[in-house]
Amino acid sequence: MTTAAIATELPRDGRGRHALGWWGMVFLVVNEATFFAYLLFSYFYVASAARGTWPPSGSPELKIALPNTIILLISSGTMVWAERGITRGDQERLRIGLLITFLLGALFIVLQGIEYGNKMFTPQSDVYGSLFFTITGFHGAHVVAGLLMNLFVQVRAWAGHFTARRHLAVSNVALYWHFVDVVWLFVFASLYIAPRLA
Amino acid sequence: MATLAPPAPAVDDRLTRIWETPRGIGGMLSTVDHKTIGKRYLVTSFVFLVLGGVEAAVMRAQLIHSNLRLVSPEVYNQLYSMHGVTMMFLYASPVLSGFSNYLWPLLIGSRDMAVPRLNALSYWIFLASGIFLYSSFLVGQAPNDGWFAYAPFSLRPYDPGLNMDYYALGLVFLAVSTTVGAINFIVTFFKLRAPGMSVNRVPIIMWGTLTASVAIIFSLSSLTVACIYLFFERRFGMHFYDPAAGGQPLLWQHLFWILAHPWVYVVVLPAMGIVSDVIPTFARRPLVGYTFVALATVATGILGFGVWVHHMFATGLSEMSLSFFGAASMVIAIPSAVAVFAWIATIWTGRPVFTTAFLFMAGFIILFVIGGVSGVVTAAVPFDWQVTDTYFVVGHIHYVLIGINVFPVVGGLYYWLPKMTGRMLSERLGKWNFWVMFVGFNLGFFPMHISGLLGMPRRIYTYPSGLGWDTANLITSIGAYLFAVGVLLFVINFFWSLRRGRVAGPDPWRGPSLEWSTSSPPPPYNFAVIPTVRSAYPMWERPEQREEAGKEPSQLDRGPVLDQGRETVGTSSLDGEPLAVLQMPSDSYWPFLLAFSLLVLFFGLLAPVWALVVIGGVGLLVCVIGWLWPTREERELAMREEAAA
Numbered sequence: 078m079t080t081a082a083i084a085t086e087l088p089r090d091g092r093g094r095h096a097l098g099w100w101g102m103v104f105l106v107v108n109e110a111t112f113f114a115y116l117l118f119s120y121f122y123v124a125s126a127a128r129g130t131w132p133p134s135g136s137p138e139l140k141i142a143l144p145n146t147i148i149l150l151i152s153s154g155t156m157v158w159a160e161r162g163i164t165r166g167d168q169e170r171l172r173i174g175l176l177i178t179f180l181l182g183a184l185f186i187v188l189q190g191i192e193y194g195n196k197m198f199t200p201q202s203d204v205y206g207s208l209f210f211t212i213t214g215f216h217g218a219h220v221v222a223g224l225l226m227n228l229f230v231q232v233r234a235w236a237g238h239f240t241a242r243r244h245l246a247v248s249n250v251a252l253y254w255h256f257v258d259v260v261w262l263f264v265f266a267s268l269y270i271a272p273r274l275a
Numbered sequence: 276m277a278t279l280a281p282p283a284p285a286v287d288d289r290l291t292r293i294w295e296t297p298r299g300i301g302g303m304l305s306t307v308d309h310k311t312i313g314k315r316y317l318v319t320s321f322v323f324l325v326l327g328g329v330e331a332a333v334m335r336a337q338l339i340h341s342n343l344r345l346v347s348p349e350v351y352n353q354l355y356s357m358h359g360v361t362m363m364f365l366y367a368s369p370v371l372s373g374f375s376n377y378l379w380p381l382l383i384g385s386r387d388m389a390v391p392r393l394n395a396l397s398y399w400i401f402l403a404s405g406i407f408l409y410s411s412f413l414v415g416q417a418p419n420d421g422w423f424a425y426a427p428f429s430l431r432p433y434d435p436g437l438n439m440d441y442y443a444l445g446l447v448f449l450a451v452s453t454t455v456g457a458i459n460f461i462v463t464f465f466k467l468r469a470p471g472m473s474v475n476r477v478p479i480i481m482w483g484t485l486t487a488s489v490a491i492i493f494s495l496s497s498l499t500v501a502c503i504y505l506f507f508e509r510r511f512g513m514h515f516y517d518p519a520a521g522g523q524p525l526l527w528q529h530l531f532w533i534l535a536h537p538w539v540y541v542v543v544l545p546a547m548g549i550v551s552d553v554i555p556t557f558a559r560r561p562l563v564g565y566t567f568v569a570l571a572t573v574a575t576g577i578l579g580f581g582v583w584v585h586h587m588f589a590t591g592l593s594e595m596s597l598s599f600f601g602a603a604s605m606v607i608a609i610p611s612a613v614a615v616f617a618w619i620a621t622i623w624t625g626r627p628v629f630t631t632a633f634l635f636m637a638g639f640i641i642l643f644v645i646g647g648v649s650g651v652v653t654a655a656v657p658f659d660w661q662v663t664d665t666y667f668v669v670g671h672i673h674y675v676l677i678g679i680n681v682f683p684v685v686g687g688l689y690y691w692l693p694k695m696t697g698r699m700l701s702e703r704l705g706k707w708n709f710w711v712m713f714v715g716f717n718l719g720f721f722p723m724h725i726s727g728l729l730g731m732p733r734r735i736y737t738y739p740s741g742l743g744w745d746t747a748n749l750i751t752s753i754g755a756y757l758f759a760v761g762v763l764l765f766v767i768n769f770f771w772s773l774r775r776g777r778v779a780g781p782d783p784w785r786g787p788s789l790e791w792s793t794s795s796p797p798p799p800y801n802f803a804v805i806p807t808v809r810s811a812y813p814m815w816e817r818p819e820q821r822e823e824a825g826k827e828p829s830q831l832d833r834g835p836v837l838d839q840g841r842e843t844v845g846t847s848s849l850d851g852e853p854l855a856v857l858q859m860p861s862d863s864y865w866p867f868l869l870a871f872s873l874l875v876l877f878f879g880l881l882a883p884v885w886a887l888v889v890i891g892g893v894g895l896l897v898c899v900i901g902w903l904w905p906t907r908e909e910r911e912l913a914m915r916e917e918a919a920a
C-alpha cells in the first residue's frame with residue numbers, strides 16, 4: 078500500500094480484530110485466567126499435601142452445582158445469539174438476548190447463594206473451607222462483574238447505540254462472559270468432580 | 276487529508292490543536308499524552324529510589340560498626356522490608372515503564388500508546404499505591420517481614436499490627452497498575468508500529484518491555500493471589516498458610532517466587548534493551564546479532580518461569596526437584612551470555628565514542644558479568660545451602676539489581692533526557708557522576724560477598740564485635756555513601772541542565788532510531804507525518820547503502836498526515852502492513868478519579884472502615900461507567916456511518 082492510500086483508503090477506526098479495545102479485553106481475560114489458574118494451583122497444592130481425607134467434609138454435592146453449570150453454559154449460548162443478532166443489525170434480538178443472558182447469570186448467583194447456605198463448613202473452619210469459598214467466591218464476583226457489564230450494554234442497546242458495524246462493547250462483554258463460563262468449567266471440574274475421581 | 280508533501284506550518288498548528296493538552300490543573304489531571312505520563316513515571320520512581328536509598332542509608336549507618344543501636348530492631352525490620360519493597364516494586368519496574376511510555380510511540384512512529392487512558396490510569400494507580408504503602412510510616416507500622424514476607428511470620432499471631440496488611444493490600448493495589456500497563460505495552464507492540472516496521476526492525480528495548488509485559492500477565496496474578504490469601508487470613512481468620520488448620524506455609528513461598536523470579540527479568544530485560552540500543556549509537560555501528568539478542572531476550576523471559584524454586588533450595592524439597600531447578604537455573608545464563616557477546620562484539624568492531632552514557636553501559640557490562648557469576652554459583656545447590664540468608668546473597672542481588680537496572684537507567688537518562696527536556700547534561704559532571712557511582716558501588720557491595728562468606732547473616736540489625744565482620748562492614752558503608760553521592764551528582768546535573776544545559780537539537784548523538792527525527796522535546800503529536808520504515812536503523816540509512824542493497828528507503832518526512840482528529844495508523848502484528856486509521860481517545864478525568872476511588876477503597880479495607888469501602892466501590896462504578904459511556908461525537912459518527920451504509 079502506498080503512503081497516499083493510507084489516509085484515503087483504509088477504514089477509519091478499526092473494527093473487530095483491529096479494534097484496540099478488543100485486544101485490551103483479550104489480554105485482560107488472559108490475565109484473569111492466570112488469576113484463576115493460581116487459585117486452582119493453590120487448591121491442588123494444598124490437597125496433595127493434605128493429611129487425612131480430602132475434602133475433609135467429603136466431596137461437595139452436585140445437586141445445585143450441576144444444574145448451575147448447565148445454566149451458565151446456556152447463558153453463553155444466548156450471548157452468542159445476541160451478538161450474532163447485532164452483527165446483522167437486529168436490535169431486537171440483541172436486547173432480548175442480553176436480557177435472557179442476564180437473567181440466567183442472576184439465577185446462577187442466586188443458586189450459588191443457596192448452596193453456600195447449605196454448607197456445613199465456613200471460610201473459617203479449615204483450609205478447605207477457606208479455599209472453597211475464596212475460589213467460588215471470586216468466580217461469583219466475576220459473574221457479578223459480567224452482569225454489571227451486561228446491564229451497561231443493555232442500557233445502551235435499548236438506547237439504540239449499536240449498529241451492525243459498531244458494537245465493540247457488545248463483543249467485549251460477550252468475550253468476558255464466555256471467559257467467566259469457561260473458568261467455571263475449570264472450577265467445577267477441580268472442586269466438584271476431581272475429588273470424586275480420586 | 277492525504278498530503279504527501281512535507282507538512283506545512285499550518286498543518287503543524289492544526290495537529291498541535293488536536294493533540295495538545297491545555298495547561299493548568301485540569302490538563303494535569305486529565306492528560307493522556309504518553310510523553311507526560313512517561314516523564315511522571317520517571318520522576319516518581321526516582322523519588323522512590325531516593326526514599327529507598329534513605330532507608331538503606333540508615334541501615335548502613337547502623338551497621339558501620341559493631342554494637343551500634345541507632346534504631347531499634349523493630350524499626351530495622353521495617354527499614355529493610357520497605358527498602359526491598361520500594362526498590363523492587365516502586366522503583367525498578369516503574370522506572371522502566373517510564374522509559375517505555377515515553378519512548379515507545381516515538382520509536383515506532385506512532386502518535387500515542389494503544390490505550391492512552393489505561394496508560395494514565397496505570398500511572399495514577401502506581402502513584403496512589405506508593406502513597407498507600409508509604410503512609411504506613413506515618414502510623415509507625417510499615418511492612419516488617421522482608422520484601423518476600425514469608426509465612427507464618429506474616430500471620431496475625433506473630434505480627435499483629437497493620438504492617439503486613441499494608442503489604443498485602445499495597446501490592447494488590449500496585450498489581451492493578453502493573454497489569455494495566457503491561458496490557459497497554461503488548462497491544463501497542465502488536466498494533467501501532469509504523470507502516471513497514473516489521474517486528475525485526477524494532478529497537479531492542481521494545482523486545483525487553485514486551486517480554487517483561489508478557490511475563491507480568493502470566494505471573495503477577497500469583498502474587499496477587501498470595502496477598503489476597505494473606506489478607507483474608509489476617510483479617511477474616513481464614514486459613515491458607517496456617518499449618519494448624521491444614522494450611523501450607525510453603526504455599527506462600529511458591530506463589531511468591533512464581534512471580535518474584537520472573538520479576539527479576541521484568542526489572543532487567545528492558546534495562547538490557549536500553550543497553551542494546553544505546554551501545555550501537557556510540558559504537559557507531561548496528562548491533563551485532565540483532566536477531567540473537569532479540570531471541571535471547573524472549574528466551575530468558577520464558578526460561579525465567581522454570582526456575583523459581585531456586586529460591587527455595589533450603590526448604591527441604593526432594594532431590595529430584597533440586598537437581599531439575601538447579602540445572603534450569605544454570606541454563607538460563609546462556610541467553611544472557613549471548614547478549615554479553617553481542618555487546619562486546621559491537622563495541623569491539625565499532626568506533627566507540629566515550630560519552631557518559633556509553634560509560635554507564637560499559638560499566639553495566641562489567642557488573643553484569645560479576646553479578647551473573649555470583650548468581651550462577653548460587654544455582655549450585657550445595658553452595659546455595661551455604662550462603663542462603665547471608666550477606667553473600669545481599670551482595671549478589673545488589674550486583675544484579677543495581678548493575679543491571681540502575682546503571683543502564685542512569686546511562687539511559689544521559690542518552691534520552693536531551694530528547695525529553697531539549698537540553699544536554701554536562702559531560703564533565705557526567706564523567707564524575709559515573710566514576711563516583713562505579714567506585715562507590717564496587718566498594719560498597721563487593722565486600723558484602725566477603726562478610727557473607729564469613730558468616731554474617733542478612734537482616735540483622737546489629738552484630739557483636741570480634742567476629743571479623745567490622746572491617747568489611749565499614750568499607751561497605753563508606754562505599755554505599757559514596758554511591759549515594761554519585762546519585763546526587765546525577766540529580767545536580769539534571770537540574771543544572773534544565774537551566775544551563777546546551778540546547779540539544781533534534782539529534783545530538785546522531786542516533787539511529789525514529790525518536791531522533793523529531794524535535795527535542797517532541798511536539799504533542801510526535802510526528803507531523805506517519806513515517807514508513809524499511810530498516811532497523813532508519814536514521815542511519817545512507818543513499819549509497821540503499822542502492823547497493825536495492826532496497827526501498829524509509830520515508831520520514833513524507834506520508835499521511837491524519838489531521839481529522841486524534842488519529843494514528845494501525846498495522847498488522849508481524850509485518851507492519853497498514854490496516855486501519857485508528858481514532859485515539861481524548862484527555863479524560865476518569866483515570867484519575869478511578870485511581871482515587873481505589874485509594875479510598877483500599878484505605879477502607881485497611882482501617883477497616885466499611886463506609887469508605889462502599890464509597891470507594893461506588894466511585895469505582897461511576898468512573899467505569901463514565902469512562903466507557905460513548906461521547907456525543909462517537910455516537911454521531913456511528914449514526915453517520917449507519918446512514919451511509
Ligand code: HEM
Nearest residue numbers: 328331334355359362363367421422669676733734735755
Ligand atoms: C544506595 C544503594 C543501596 C544500598 C546502600 C542498599 C543497602 C541494602 C541493605 C543494607 C539491605 C539490607 C540487608 C539486610 O539487612 O538483609 C538491602 C536489602 C535489599 N536491597 Fe538494597 N541497597 C541499595 C540499593 C538497592 C536497589 C537499587 C535495589 C533494587 C533495585 C535494592 C534491593 C534490595 C533488596 C531486594 C533487598 C532485600 C530486602 C529484604 O531483605 O527483604 N537495593 N539493601
Ligand SMILES: [Cu+2]
Nearest residue numbers: 536583585586
Ligand atoms: Cu530467582
